[in-house]
Amino acid sequence: xxxxxxxxxxxxxxxxxxxxxxxxxxxxxxxxxxxxxxxxxxxxxxxxxxxxxxxxxxxxxxxxxxxxxxxxxxxxxxxxxxxxxxxxxxxxxxxxxxxxxxxxxxxxxxxxxxxxxxxxxxxxxxxxxxxxxxxxxxxxxxxxxxxxxxxxxxxxxxxxxxxxxxxxxxxxxxxxxxxxxxxxxxxxxxxxxxxxxxxxxxxxxxxxxxxxxxxxxxxxxxxxxxxxxxxxxxxxxxxxxxxxxxxxxxxxxxxxxxxxxxxxxxxxxxxxxxxxxxxxxxxxxxxxxxxxxxxxxxxxxxxxxxxxxxxxxxxxxxxxxxxxxxxxxxxxxxxxxxxxxxxxxxxxxxxxxxxxxxxxxxxxxxxxxxxxxxxxxxxxxxxxxxxxxxxxxxxxxxxxxxxxxxxxxxxxxxxxxxxxxxxxxxxxxxxxxxxxxxxxxxxxxxxxxxxxxxxxxxxxxxxxxxxxxxxxxxxxxxxxxxxxxxxxxxxxxxxxxxxxxxxxxxxxxxxxxxxxxxxxxxxxxxxxxxxxxxxxxxxxxxxxxxxxxxxxxxxxxxxxxxxxxxxxxxxxxxxxxxxxxxxxxxxxxxxxxxxxxxxxxxxxxxxxxxxxxxxxxxxxxxxxxxxxxxxxxxxxxxxxxxxxxxxxxxxxxxxxxxxxxxxxxxxxxxxxxxxxxxxxxxxxxxxxxxxxxxxxxxxxxxxxxxxxxxxxxxxxxxxxxxxxxxxxxxxxxxxxxxxx
Amino acid sequence: xxxxxxxxxxxxxxxxxxxxxxxxxxxxxxxxxxxxxxxxxxxxxxxxxxxxxxxxxxxxxxxxxxxxxxxxxxxxxxxxxxxxxxxxxxxxxxxxxxxxxxxxxxxxxxxxxxxxxxxxxxxxxxxxxxxxxxxxxxxxxxxxxxxxxxxxxxxxxxxxxxxxxxxxxxxxxxx
Numbered sequence: 063x064x065x066x067x068x069x070x071x072x073x074x075x076x077x078x079x080x081x082x083x084x085x086x087x088x089x090x091x092x093x094x095x096x097x098x099x100x101x102x103x104x105x106x107x108x109x110x111x112x113x114x115x116x117x118x119x120x121x122x123x124x125x126x127x128x129x130x131x132x133x134x135x136x137x138x139x140x141x142x143x144x145x146x147x148x149x150x151x152x153x154x155x156x157x158x159x160x161x162x163x164x165x166x167x168x169x170x171x172x173x174x175x176x177x178x179x180x181x182x183x184x185x186x187x188x189x190x191x192x193x194x195x196x197x198x199x200x201x202x203x204x205x206x207x208x209x210x211x212x213x214x215x216x217x218x219x220x221x222x223x224x225x226x227x228x229x230x231x232x233x234x235x236x237x238x239x240x241x242x243x244x245x246x247x248x249x250x251x252x253x254x255x256x257x258x259x260x261x262x263x264x265x266x267x268x269x270x271x272x273x274x275x276x277x278x279x280x281x282x283x284x285x286x287x288x289x290x291x292x293x294x295x296x297x298x299x300x301x302x303x304x305x306x307x308x309x310x311x312x313x314x315x316x317x318x319x320x321x322x323x324x325x326x327x328x329x330x331x332x333x334x335x336x337x338x339x340x341x342x343x344x345x346x347x348x349x350x351x352x353x354x355x356x357x358x359x360x361x362x363x364x365x366x367x368x369x370x371x372x373x374x375x376x377x378x379x380x381x382x383x384x385x386x387x388x389x390x391x392x393x394x395x396x397x398x399x400x401x402x403x404x405x406x407x408x409x410x411x412x413x414x415x416x417x418x419x420x421x422x423x424x425x426x427x428x429x430x431x432x433x434x435x436x437x438x439x440x441x442x443x444x445x446x447x448x449x450x451x452x453x454x455x456x457x458x459x460x461x462x463x464x465x466x467x468x469x470x471x472x473x474x475x476x477x478x479x480x481x482x483x484x485x486x487x488x489x490x491x492x493x494x495x496x497x498x499x500x501x502x503x504x505x506x507x508x509x510x511x512x513x514x515x516x517x518x519x520x521x522x523x524x525x526x527x528x529x530x531x532x533x534x535x536x537x538x539x540x541x542x543x544x545x546x547x548x549x550x551x552x553x554x555x556x557x558x559x560x561x562x563x564x565x566x567x568x569x570x571x572x573x574x575x576x577x578x579x580x581x582x583x584x585x586x587x588x589x590x591x592x593x594x595x596x597x598x599x600x601x602x603x604x605x606x607x608x609x610x611x612x613x614x615x616x617x618x619x620x621x622x623x624x625x626x627x628x629x630x631x632x633x634x635x636x637x638x639x640x641x642x643x644x645x646x647x648x649x650x651x652x653x654x655x656x657x658x659x660x661x662x663x664x665x666x667x668x669x670x671x672x673x674x675x676x677x678x679x680x681x682x683x684x685x686x687x688x689x690x691x692x693x694x695x696x697x698x699x700x701x702x703x704x705x706x707x708x709x710x711x712x713x714x715x716x717x718x719x720x721x722x723x724x725x726x727x728x729x730x731x732x733x734x735x736x737x738x739x740x741x742x743x744x745x746x747x748x749x750x751x752x753x754x755x756x757x758x759x760x761x762x763x764x765x766x767x768x769x770x771x772x773x774x775x776x777x778x779x780x781x782x783x784x785x786x787x788x789x790x791x792x793x794x795x796x797x798x799x800x801x802x
Numbered sequence: 803x804x805x806x807x808x809x810x811x812x813x814x815x816x817x818x819x820x821x822x823x824x825x826x827x828x829x830x831x832x833x834x835x836x837x838x839x840x841x842x843x844x845x846x847x848x849x850x851x852x853x854x855x856x857x858x859x860x861x862x863x864x865x866x867x868x869x870x871x872x873x874x875x876x877x878x879x880x881x882x883x884x885x886x887x888x889x890x891x892x893x894x895x896x897x898x899x900x901x902x903x904x905x906x907x908x909x910x911x912x913x914x915x916x917x918x919x920x921x922x923x924x925x926x927x928x929x930x931x932x933x934x935x936x937x938x939x940x941x942x943x944x945x946x947x948x949x950x951x952x953x954x955x956x957x958x959x960x961x962x963x964x965x966x967x968x969x970x971x972x973x974x975x976x977x
Contacts, residue, residue, distance in 0.1 A: 133908030269909030272835040272875035405944040454910035486840040710946025744948040
């Protein structure tokens, strides 16, 4: 194993000489090699071609990508985009890990942004590099650039294919030194040979062989193992954690372990990991943890009855049209707090010195984390270097910033590099959960089954801005993110797919400091929105005596929505009939349902087939179809895999997942108290892509979940003739719903 | 000083007797196959084979491994070869099938899926879908990749049968 030499002076042009070595050192070696170091603080200048593309002597290219591989396959798909525009083969392109000293700032990897935002940037940079390379070849051959052909990075002249030169010969290991204007012409999509194919992911063979390095495998020379010590399960966000006393003698039988404390932030470090684990479990700390939470029992009552801040999210026409409409429906429902709980608890390493800091973690936004770590340590941003290393799929903002801060704090106190691995109860108990939601829908249709009025009111709190490590160490008060729309009710999922003349959406922001910590969880709050909204729509179809697919068709003119709706129904072999005609209240009954929804872009449609055991209240999801229109799908296999994951995760969230808490703290702290779907419960799933070669990628990481949640809920009604007003569909809750 | 046989190599460790095997594998041997997931034997990310039986290394103290043989993902090709009487290949049929199916997302669960799936296939190379679900039920995947994993296990089993590989002939030869 090589030794790390932090901050060795190496510049980008030196990196270019080490063709390929950089990639290897990032992707496969758990210890960061010296070659990957740069003295220049990031970000690289995004206005330069060289910040995006480097061509090497051996006619390969390194593409610098500012998006995180989260297991969604974007590191392969973005290379497909680059290879396509550069006219290189996939085995001629590679990328490097995210690093604030090396990769450009493309913003965070969230909201299904990697292909939506990143795809066009990488595409234009690759097209511009290709244009520059062709210009060089044109000069060399003294012919117009238009008379040149490129294949696999070999440029030849149209009239004499023997006259050829490779990209590597043209510029290998040198800089373009050209500004990135974004003006180079792009390929005609009809000529794509790499994009819009199911190209196998680069990372999978390594992951199957067990040689892939996750953040959990990273080690720094001379490092200590650290663990955070907190009460088991968070209380109210405002309260954070208060230490009354610590009895350090309680770990005196573990000589290798030491307690480190800053304010109310407590950790232990040890040379051996097991010593750190034992010490963290054994350390006797008296905490002050007040009973300031509503608990599950009073959650929704407190949310609705307390002070809220109102904002009209949408107002069109006049919803008093409801009053005289032929068919009316009012439906109220709630969704619980749900947890990210990545399969591997978050992990981070930090080496904090007097004038610099290195943090290795799995943040989805290295530049944002760099700012937060700099603030925490009292440094300038350019003194902090943040590297991304993949962890287990996180599906939103789990504890990755919290653990990065914890590692930085412990390293600064220990004077040594520290690796912090969260324990299972840390991740389950101190997550920034997907917020709970109350929704009330009031919708109406005319006698022809045309929607005439739609009202929705939603209650939820915002996301938590201050991480618990900072809150406890520095005393920074808890605070929510400012009120931007992604945290609030979503006009797209809430009736946005239908042609409705009168619509009114009212958001009730519940001030969040007296609740659990919150953040974005895959398809944030959309499952709850669709659960309520699409059940109300379904009820109008039922009251109208119409099949729920046909009812929706009547009210949609947008071809995107129409196509995902039809694609899902057709893939499910949907036979039109009115819902619940076969509903029964005994034995094991089957039902099927349809639903629509999305997040901030793209379009999702879904069909669910479920089975309800009337006696036991047990619900099985037999089959889920999910159809997505995400514009251009660059890698069809990846997106199918994303759809499979979304459908299975939605089944898990609808049947099983609910954060539990009493008035003092969270009580769901592991996979027994917060179960997720297992092999035996996994439904058959059918992913369907509505491909749009001529439309821009719009994101495919989360957009069928809301539709699938709605389809499951509507299937329950079809099976039983009763509607669920809260998920997950636990046996007790189901039995209560059946007796209403 | 304890001695443990890991992937057919005897290693020595001065770790405390109650140290879970996982920490010896990840910290002392720096293996990347077995990995921390819960520390509670609930998820399967730390799984290894102990004398051929899938075992959670996060709760197995090294003191319990005297005279036993531990196989990690790093040793799975050799283990599979010995169990089936085949030459050691670069990968097992299950690993090949998982790659073909592009079955994973983050892949962190893969250690456990391959360890458990190998145990299953060596016991029953033609499992039904229901048998696969039952056998694998103690292994979680947060990304929800179960459907493609089930297909990969079925595919691997079919390949083993087509190739005439049965655990029995391997066991007889190695006996």
